[in-house]
Amino acid sequence: MPNCKSPPFEITLKVRDSCLCLHLQRAARAVARQFDEALRPLDLTNGQFSLLMSLNRSEPPSIGSVSALLAMDRTTLTANLKPLERRGLVQTAIDPADRRSRRLTLTAAGSALLAAAVPVWEETHAATEHLLSGADPERLRTDLRALSGPRAVALCP
Amino acid sequence: MPNCKSPPFEITLKVRDSCLCLHLQRAARAVARQFDEALRPLDLTNGQFSLLMSLNRSEPPSIGSVSALLAMDRTTLTANLKPLERRGLVQTAIDPADRRSRRLTLTAAGSALLAAAVPVWEETHAATEHLLSGADPERLRTDLRALSGPRAVALCP
């Protein structure tokens, strides 16, 4: 008699149909693939695009503030910066006012590449919102922000 | 005069506030962390939990069907199976009816661990839905399914 201690199949159906974590992972993977594919001619991923975009401001932000903005682990951001630094798209410099902090800035090449990616983003984002059919994208964004924790901090300069 | 070719700052604000890809990645990361933390005593990640749960059925599914269900790349699933196989939670066997296909089954240890994880999932999922405050979780799930592509295929046995 197999599966003496197995969870009942009804639980499996419940998780499949209702788990927000699973639903989020699926949607995040699917949408990320769309953006990755669209950005591939520029040799950028969706995460690299979002990261570069978050650095497009006059006051160079620190590692911690960007990682909070993107709701990612601080060490993940450190890792993600390496290929961008290697390609000369981003530069880091120690903050003279607080020598623990590193300030992140786009290079000219980084800014140019980011500018070239904007039309791709516009197009892909429109296609993504189109997938929602009649649903309200802003309402979805509100829900996603609520799940992202109190990290929707200010990016303003 | 720096940033001659930089995207205008208004674009940055627009992406930050409206990009569904970014919003999804943020929420997915944040929620995944919650589940990972809750499941850590069982030495499971949210992805491992979802994968094990998707194998809790009488007819052992193939790699391709599970990867479609989870909306992940086929090769990602192959990689994710390795630590679970190493721990003796999952077994794979060539399908005699089609020798290209590998059928995935939970072991007794896998079923037992999954059963132990169900209460953790219940608790964590309730906390996640609570983050939505007044919003309708089912409406959010509907939106997420629309973004996950036509992969919400049947898991039924």
Place this chain on the structure above:
DNA sequence: ATTTATTGGGTTGATATCCACGTATTTACG
């Protein structure tokens, strides 16, 4: 029946993600 196309998976290489641990700097406190 042979050839061809399709399908199901695996492997490798690169990036992504997070945790546990450690280091350096700054701030707070006594």
Place this chain on the structure above:
DNA sequence: CGTAAATACGTGGATATCAACCCAATAAAT
């Protein structure tokens, strides 16, 4: 002041994710 707590990052290790390329087995075409 000088020490303790807090802050800002980095490294190493493990898993996660996907593209590109390859192989084996089945299905389709002539």
